[in-house]
Amino acid sequence: MKLTLKIWRQKGPNDKGQMATYPIDGIDGDMSFLEMLDVLNEQLIHKGEEPVAFDHDCREGICGMCSLFINGEAHGPDRGVTTCQLHMRKFDDGDTIYIEPWRAKAFPVIKDLVVDRTAFDRVMAAGGFVSVNTSGNTQDANAIPIAKADADKAFEAATCIGCGACVATCKNSSAMLFVSAKVSQLALLPQGQVEARDRVLNMVKKMDEEGFGNCTNTGACEVECPKEISLDNIARMNREFMKAALCHED
Amino acid sequence: MSRSVILKSSIVKKYWMALTGLFLCLFLVGHLLGNLQLFAASEEGRRAFNEYGYFMGHNIFIKILSYLTYISILFHAIDGILLTVQNKKARPINYVKNNAGANSSLASRSMAILGSIILIFIVTHMANFWWVVKMSSKQMPLHSIVYTDQKSGMSQDLYITHSGNMLPTAYFESSEMAPAQMKIKNGTEFYSAEGDLLIGEGYKDMHSLVYAFFGHDKTKYGFPENKLALWAVIGYVISMLVLAYHLMHGFASAFQSLGLRHPAYTKLIKGLGTGFAIIIPLLFAIIPIYIYLTK
Numbered sequence: 001m002k003l004t005l006k007i008w009r010q011k012g013p014n015d016k017g018q019m020a021t022y023p024i025d026g027i028d029g030d031m032s033f034l035e036m037l038d039v040l041n042e043q044l045i046h047k048g049e050e051p052v053a054f055d056h057d058c059r060e061g062i063c064g065m066c067s068l069f070i071n072g073e074a075h076g077p078d079r080g081v082t083t084c085q086l087h088m089r090k091f092d093d094g095d096t097i098y099i100e101p102w103r104a105k106a107f108p109v110i111k112d113l114v115v116d117r118t119a120f121d122r123v124m125a126a127g128g129f130v131s132v133n134t135s136g137n138t139q140d141a142n143a144i145p146i147a148k149a150d151a152d153k154a155f156e157a158a159t160c161i162g163c164g165a166c167v168a169t170c171k172n173s174s175a176m177l178f179v180s181a182k183v184s185q186l187a188l189l190p191q192g193q194v195e196a197r198d199r200v201l202n203m204v205k206k207m208d209e210e211g212f213g214n215c216t217n218t219g220a221c222e223v224e225c226p227k228e229i230s231l232d233n234i235a236r237m238n239r240e241f242m243k244a245a246l247c248h249e250d
Numbered sequence: 251m252s253r254s255v256i257l258k259s260s261i262v263k264k265y266w267m268a269l270t271g272l273f274l275c276l277f278l279v280g281h282l283l284g285n286l287q288l289f290a291a292s293e294e295g296r297r298a299f300n301e302y303g304y305f306m307g308h309n310i311f312i313k314i315l316s317y318l319t320y321i322s323i324l325f326h327a328i329d330g331i332l333l334t335v336q337n338k339k340a341r342p343i344n345y346v347k348n349n350a351g352a353n354s355s356l357a358s359r360s361m362a363i364l365g366s367i368i369l370i371f372i373v374t375h376m377a378n379f380w381w382v383v384k385m386s387s388k389q390m391p392l393h394s395i396v397y398t399d400q401k402s403g404m405s406q407d408l409y410i411t412h413s414g415n416m417l418p419t420a421y422f423e424s425s426e427m428a429p430a431q432m433k434i435k436n437g438t439e440f441y442s443a444e445g446d447l448l449i450g451e452g453y454k455d456m457h458s459l460v461y462a463f464f465g466h467d468k469t470k471y472g473f474p475e476n477k478l479a480l481w482a483v484i485g486y487v488i489s490m491l492v493l494a495y496h497l498m499h500g501f502a503s504a505f506q507s508l509g510l511r512h513p514a515y516t517k518l519i520k521g522l523g524t525g526f527a528i529i530i531p532l533l534f535a536i537i538p539i540y541i542y543l544t545k
Contacts, residue, residue, distance in 0.1 A: 006346070019346055072349025098347035105340050171350065171359055172337035174260075204261055213340030214260040214333045216361060217503040223353035232511055239509030241261045 001027040001088060004096040005040065007052055010109050017109065019098075029089035033076060034059060034066060036088055037099075053112040061085040061226065064161030067168070068113055069100040074165035074224040082163060082226040102164050104173035105211040117164050119210040120178060124162075126206035127199035128182040130191045144190050154188035157181045159227045166221035166229075172213030177221040179207050180237035181229045187240050197244035204241055263333055268504035270326040275501060277319045278530050288460055288537050291544060293395070297410070300393045300453040304412075304438075307384070307454075327369050334362040357499040364496040371489035378463060378482075383454055389434060390459075391472030392452035394419055407470075411440065411450030464541040479545075483538045490531035497527035 002025050010017030024043070027036050034056050041051035057065035066083040070076035076086045091097065099113065107115040132138060146154075158181075166177035183200050186192030192199070215234060222231045284306065287299050306312050350359060357364070383390055397416070398405040408416040417432065417440055424430040432449065435441050440449045455471055462468035465479030476482065501523030505511065510519070 008346075069345060069348075072345065072347040073352055077349075077352070100345055100347070103341050103343055103345055105342055169353060171341075171354075173340035174337075204259060208258065208260050211340055213337040214264060215507075216333075216337070216358065217499070217506045218354035218358040220350065220353040231506065232513075235506055235509045235511035237509075238261055238264070238507060241259075242265065242509065245259070245262070 001029065001091070001093045003027055003091065005099060006096060007099045007113070008101055009052070009112055012111055013108060027088050029087065031088045032059070032084055033068070033070065033086040033088065034084050053114045055114050056084060059084040062161060064163040067102050067115065067163060069102060069168055071098050074168045075226050080226060080228050102168035104167050106173065106175070107164060107167060120162050120164065122210060123175065123179055123203055123206045124182065127195065127202040130186060131195065141191070146189060150188045154185050157185040157188070157229065157233055160229050161227060163226060165224050165226060167212060169220045169224040170213065171218060171220065172216055174215045175207050175212040176215040176234050176237070177225060177229055179203050180233035183237045183240055184233040187236065196240065197248055200237060200240045200244050201248060263329055264507040266325060266329050267333065268507035270322040271500055271504045273318065273322045274326060275526065282530055282533055285534065285537055288457070289540065296457040297393070299457040300455060303456040304453050323372060327365065330362060330365050355499060357495045358503070361496065361499060364492050367492045368489065368496055379459065382459060383456060390437065390454045392434070392438060393455045394471060396470060409440065409452050411452055413450055415450055417450065461541055464538045465545040466541065479542060483542045486538045487535045490535040494527050494531040497530070498524065501526050
């Protein structure tokens with residue numbers, strides 16, 4: 001397979017950056033998208049050029065490390081997969097492929113296609129946890145009965161890998177799908193109730209502070225999410241937020 | 251709830267957007283029901299519409315609702331602008347290639363521009379009707395009829411009062427021979443020139459105002475001919491098309507923002523939203539077309 005790649009190159013956070021064109025040949029349909037980029041980088045290194053920097057880790061679609069805005073879509077044209085699980089058979093011989101980093105004020109570019117997603121970590125630190133007693137007599141989590149439907153919904157929310165595709169896809173760079181998945185996961189379980197009010201208020205406050213945009217319910221995030229996290233979570237977070245905001249005593 | 255949460259939080263801004271938006275949807279229904287009376291072009295229809303107009307202008311509950319509507323429009327627009335500015339700031343550098351059509355509808359991505367066009371429409375719409383009826387210092391023509399005597403063939407113009415009496419409009423005109431016997435005060439009240447006695451109250455002729463604006467010849471009732479009537483109709487219809495697109499996303503989106511989402515109801519809400527977005531603007535748009543075509 002012969003392709004033309006148009007890739008965002010940026011030397012560092014303060015570099016202006018620009019699109020660069022790379023022709024590439026000999027790409028097999030069974031290669032993953034990242035393997036295709038590995039091939040490109042091998043060639044660049046052989047030529048003495050700087051390889052393209054991109055994030056990756058597990059390469060099996062569960063770590064949330066890989067990103068890339070491919071041909072105008074987060075994680076490329078396939079549905080329900082991360083970039084590492086996107087195969088080159090989804091493209092045709094002779095295609096031109098645009099590869100860009102996530103674009104958001106809250107996700108500044110570090111180099112080439114690598115962006116800084118620690119804004120998500122700071123949102124998590126603001127409330128995306130449950131405080132448990134670790135003094136040695138911790139209660140068995142399974143001792144608390146949980147309705148099957150709630151457990152299922154919490155699990156679905158928990159499958160969010162925090163890759164940032166929702167932010168990258170959203171025309172407003174809103175992080176609502178990510179934050180709502182994290183809020184929902186804990187709001188649905190009894191263990192999450194103790195801190196429920198503070199959690200949603202603090203996480204939303206942090207989300208706003210980090211410079212993410214507002215949700216306009218376009219639904220693009222839900223479509224592009226590699227874990228197919230539902231907009232149900234955003235509605236749940238909106239409810240949780242109002243409940244907390246109306247009852248909070250300060 | 252602390253003040254900072256009410257004013258600053260992204261989610262609360264969206265709540266306000268949804269609440270004002272849904273209130274404005276209710277307003278649209280009320281406004282449409284009033285407008286549909288314009289299909290009655292006859293003299294009875296004209297009288298009925300003008301009486302309805304009088305009621306709308308003099309009922310305290312309608313007044314409260316109208317102020318709520320003004321506030322909602324302003325709030326919806328200002329909140330929308332604030333949200334849009336924040337959203338633009340959240341992505342300082344755009345994508346070179348963005349295939350947004352693959353994951354979202356055009357309407358959902360164009361709410362700000364659609365809303366801006368609707369705001370421009372509201373301003374012109376209010377200038378054409380609300381201003382003329384309620385605000386302008388110029389006397390709005392009152393409901394008058396042309397009465398022709400069968401025997402003599404003489405005709406005269408008569409104002410209709412609330413009590414059903416007729417007053418010749420000639421009484422209100424001064425000539426070289428004599429000053430006017432009567433005068434109009436406070437927009438609709440008929441007073442005798444001498445003694446300042448309230449004789450009766452008339453109706454603002456809103457029916458003829460609308461008919462004249464969309465192309466009918468109502469010069470006999472004191473309305474100038476609108477040479478741009480065709481453009482008025484075209485502009486109105488385009489505005490309703492824009493409104494339809496805005497509602498296509500806005501109606502269901504408001505429920506999502508309020509957290510009202512459930513597998514059992516979401517499909518129904520989306521269906522209702524689509525129906526609302528098509529039917530309401532369509533009925534609004536048919537009225538000026540009907541008026542223009544019957545001129």
